[in-house]
Each structure stands twice: as structure tokens, then as C-alpha cells.
Amino acid sequence: MLLLVLFHLAMIALAAALAMGWIPIKLMSGLVGAFHATIGITAPTEKQLRWVIIAWVASLLLIVDMMVVMFLYVF
Numbered sequence: 001m002l003l004l005v006l007f008h009l010a011m012i013a014l015a016a017a018l019a020m021g022w023i024p025i026k027l028m029s030g031l032v033g034a035f036h037a038t039i040g041i042t043a044p045t046e047k048q049l050r051w052v053i054i055a056w057v058a059s060l061l062l063i064v065d066m067m068v069v070m071f072l073y074v075f
Contacts, residue, residue, distance in 0.1 A: 018057075032053060
């Protein structure tokens with residue numbers, strides 16, 4: 001449980017740092033471009049990139065939370 005909380009805190013801190021501009025977006029642009037190329041969709045523009053990464057972080061946290069809920073209460 002502690003690892004799950006630490007994971008959430010780290011991801012929220014990453015999203016907040018990106019939203020406030022503390023982390024240069026160039027550090028993440030290669031990762032996003034490679035991922036989009038791998039799945040065959042158009043990569044976002046530089047202007048859209050910051051919010052795309054924040055949406056990824058939010059989606060990742062939601063998916064992890066739903067998996068934990070399902071493992072605890074469904075299976």
C-alpha cells in the first residue's frame with residue numbers, strides 16, 4: 001500500500017512540475033514522439049505536448065487505481 005501511495009505522489013509531482021514548467025518539455029518530447037510513432041498515431045505539437053503528458057499521467061493513475069480496486073474487490 002505504501003508503494004502505491006508513493007507511486008501516486010511521484011506521478012502527481014511529475015504532472016505538477018510539468019504543468020508549472022519546472023521540467024523542460026524537451027526532456028519528454030522524445031518519449032512521447034516514440035510512443036505515438038509506435039502505435040501509429042500523429043504526435044502532438046509542441047504547444048499540445050505539456051497537456052498530453054499530464055493527461056497520460058492522469059490516465060495512468062486512474063488505470064492503476066481501477067486495477068487495484070478490481071484485484072481487491074472483484075477477484
